[in-house]
Amino acid sequence: MKENIKNEDKIYENIEEIDRQFKNKKQIPKKNLDIINKKVFENIIIAIIVLVYSNFLNLGALNIETNIYIVDLKVFTMALIILTIVLFELSYKKENTSIFIHSIETFLLSLFTMIGIYVYKLYFEKYEVLVAFVGYVFAIYYVLKATITYIKLNKEYKENLNDINEIIKK
Secondary structure, three states: OHHHHHHHHHHHHHHHHHHHHHHHHHOOOHHHHHHHHHHHHHHHHHHHHHHHHHHHHHHHHHHOOHHHHHHHHHHHHHHHHHHHHHHHHHHHHHOOHHHHHHHHHHHHHHHHHHHHHHHHHHOHHHHHHHHHHHHHHHHHHHHHHHHHHHHHHHHHHHHHOOOHHHHHHO
8 A cells, every 4th residue: 555655656756757847848948038039129129210210200390391301301211222222132142031021121111201202292281190100000010020020939949849759758
């Protein structure tokens, strides 16, 4: 009887040990977590930058003379297009899809700024609302992208853990 109790205790201890090891393996190591966090924070920072950019566009529309503001929009458009070209070239040289996606996003932002010139001239009363709306759309896009990236990378890491054979052996 005592032997059965001792054997059952050993079995429970083994099961608890296996459970602890399994839980420890499920936790993401600091190295991998740093990579995931870097990608997430990168997108959050870009969202903040786009919001600040759209706020500056709105402040400029209210406080700068029309002719000077239109020149500023043209300069911003050219700067963003140059940045887009640099990002496309960089993504091609490094064969990096992440940089390629950022270059497409920068291109869309430059396109929005270029279209903003004509919206400012033709529909001044709607310009501020449009700039704020597009800024929020970009920010929401980047926050969603960050969330999806976090979920996807966590899921990939957990799927790559293949410790079923280890558990069976124990």
